Amino acid sequence: MPLLEIRDLIVLYGEIEALRGVSLSVEEGQVVTLLGANGAGKSTTLRAISGLAKPAAGEILYQGQSIVGLGPEAIVRMGISHVPEGRRVFPGLTVKENIMLGASNRRAKKSELSREADAMFDLFPDIRAFSNALGWTLSGGQLQMVAVARGLMAKPRLLLLDEPSLGLAPVIVQAVFRIISEIRRTTTVLLVEQNARMGLSVADYGYVLETGRIVLGGKPDELWGNEAIAAAYLGGHAKQAATAANV
Amino acid sequence: MDLALQLLFTGIGIGAVYALVALGFVLIFRATNVVNFAQGEFSMVAAYLMVVFAVDLGWPYWVSFLCALAGMALLGAIFNLGVYYPLRHRTFLPVIIATIGASILMANSVLAIYGPQPQVLEGWFETPGIQLGPVYLDSQYLLIIAVTCVLVAFNYWFFEHTMVGKKLQATSQDKEMASLLGISVSTMIMITFIYSAVLGGLAGILVAPILFVSIQMGSTIALKAFAATIIGGFGDVTGAIIGGLSLGIIETFGAAYISVPYKDAFAFLVLVLFLVFRPQGIFGERVAEKA
Numbered sequence: 001m002p003l004l005e006i007r008d009l010i011v012l013y014g015e016i017e018a019l020r021g022v023s024l025s026v027e028e029g030q031v032v033t034l035l036g037a038n039g040a041g042k043s044t045t046l047r048a049i050s051g052l053a054k055p056a057a058g059e060i061l062y063q064g065q066s067i068v069g070l071g072p073e074a075i076v077r078m079g080i081s082h083v084p085e086g087r088r089v090f091p092g093l094t095v096k097e098n099i100m101l102g103a104s105n106r107r108a109k110k111s112e113l114s115r116e117a118d119a120m121f122d123l124f125p126d127i128r129a130f131s132n133a134l135g136w137t138l139s140g141g142q143l144q145m146v147a148v149a150r151g152l153m154a155k156p157r158l159l160l161l162d163e164p165s166l167g168l169a170p171v172i173v174q175a176v177f178r179i180i181s182e183i184r185r186t187t188t189v190l191l192v193e194q195n196a197r198m199g200l201s202v203a204d205y206g207y208v209l210e211t212g213r214i215v216l217g218g219k220p221d222e223l224w225g226n227e228a229i230a231a232a233y234l235g236g237h238a239k240q241a242a243t244a245a246n247v
Numbered sequence: 248m249d250l251a252l253q254l255l256f257t258g259i260g261i262g263a264v265y266a267l268v269a270l271g272f273v274l275i276f277r278a279t280n281v282v283n284f285a286q287g288e289f290s291m292v293a294a295y296l297m298v299v300f301a302v303d304l305g306w307p308y309w310v311s312f313l314c315a316l317a318g319m320a321l322l323g324a325i326f327n328l329g330v331y332y333p334l335r336h337r338t339f340l341p342v343i344i345a346t347i348g349a350s351i352l353m354a355n356s357v358l359a360i361y362g363p364q365p366q367v368l369e370g371w372f373e374t375p376g377i378q379l380g381p382v383y384l385d386s387q388y389l390l391i392i393a394v395t396c397v398l399v400a401f402n403y404w405f406f407e408h409t410m411v412g413k414k415l416q417a418t419s420q421d422k423e424m425a426s427l428l429g430i431s432v433s434t435m436i437m438i439t440f441i442y443s444a445v446l447g448g449l450a451g452i453l454v455a456p457i458l459f460v461s462i463q464m465g466s467t468i469a470l471k472a473f474a475a476t477i478i479g480g481f482g483d484v485t486g487a488i489i490g491g492l493s494l495g496i497i498e499t500f501g502a503a504y505i506s507v508p509y510k511d512a513f514a515f516l517v518l519v520l521f522l523v524f525r526p527q528g529i530f531g532e533r534v535a536e537k538a
Contacts, residue, residue: 052426
């Protein structure tokens with residue numbers, strides 16, 4: 001039984017079909033990457049899983065149990081933690097407070113949370129020095145670290161990561177992906193990425209989403225091997241090679 | 248100089264009442280992004296509850312006080328469930344109109360029961376006050392200032408040093424993210440309404456022996472408190488307190504040195520000056536950063 005299974009998921013935004021029958025599955029212990037262009041429905045898929053978007057039809061099974069219709073508060077208590085697009089770090093709270101609040105899905109004493117947050121800085125040494133800085137003072141890369149650390153404080157079985165590399169300098173992107181490869185030792189990850197190269201580098205399996213539909217699924221090397229797909233969605237070598245030859 | 252000190256004391260006392268109501272405004276605004284136009288009626292209803300318990304039923308003052316506050320907590324909860332909760336997914340406009348409707352309902356319900364004559368509520372203490380050098384310290388004003396100090400300290404501790412306070416802040420800054428972390432947003436908003444109703448109620452109970460207990464007292468206090476929140480910087484807790492105190496001091500001095508009949512006008516003159524020259528208020532920039 002997969003940890004997460006989605007069948008024929010349809011999500012509407014008003015009249016518009018954001019997802020038009022998405023099916024995918026995530027096995028325990030895997031990192032699964034969802035690739036696709038802007039507006040393909042990647043974020044909507046994550047929002048439907050975490051309960052922020054209500055599906056019009058279809059099934060979302062977590063540990064074999066349907067979670068459609070549950071609110072985000074209930075879903076995160078079941079062990080699905082969603083680090084949404086745009087980091088969404090609370091601007092008026094400190095880094096440490098943000099991270100401590102990540103454990104709001106379970107009961108814990110404040111002193112315990114403080115210890116756990118301090119321990120979290122071992123995984124994110126770059127933000128340790130900013131422990132008492134307010135959210136709005138941080139840079140994009142720091143915000144991303146805080147957002148992921150906060151997501152991990154929920155002690156999730158499944159971590160949903162939405163575009164962790166968006167808007168970050170290449171060096172920072174590398175750092176974020178190093179952390180993802182740390183996380184995968186203990187936690188199953190469903191990763192949404194536009195940066196296909198990075199996204200697939202840590203993945204066990206990848207899906208390509210196009211205008212609300214899954215058009216391809218496979219192991220990373222299979223996806224790279226598919227030339228048409230590589231060219232269209234993965235910012236592929238085929239195109240680059242052609243351009244280089246012409247020059 | 249002696250007069251100035253005396254006025255300062257009185258001004259801080261009345262300003263503390265504005266500050267408490269303003270704090271209620273700000274907390275609800277931060278949690279729901281809506282101005283609660285019934286905030287002043289919370290003060291009015293609480294003062295009438297005191298009249299019911301302490302005057303009509305003749306209960307001891309402190310028992311009446313605790314019962315009135317419990318009544319306000321209940322009213323805050325009912326207000327949330329009846330006025331805000333059903334409209335929470337709508338835009339701000341229906342919610343604001345609902346709070347105005349609720350305020351009219353509260354005022355007229357009290358009017359139906361007590362009629363238009365103002366009621367009289369005694370102060371907490373038998374001793375009217377103490378003379379400290381040149382300044383006469385009225386006991387009711389002393390009580391108001393003391394209670395406000397305690398509440399401001401409590402407020403700081405609650406929001407800065409407890410996890411519930413942090414969750415309330417998180418909810419007011421980003422509700423969707425708060426719910427993703429497992430924070431019960433509806434519980435946080437419920438706490439906010441109960442707390443704000445109790446704050447407004449406290450202000451009403453404290454100021455009742457100074458003013459008369461009347462249907463209009465709510466709107467008078469609320470207008471001043473609202474002006475205080477704008478002067479302080481809308482949405483800012485410190486700003487609400489500073490704004491409330493300044494307004495109390497300004498109107499007391501204005502009444503003494505310039506004109507008594509225009510007492511209320513000074514508060515609004517200051518408000519207009521702020522709206523023209525510094526619309527973001529004293530602590531405005533911090534609000535902008537939080538937005």
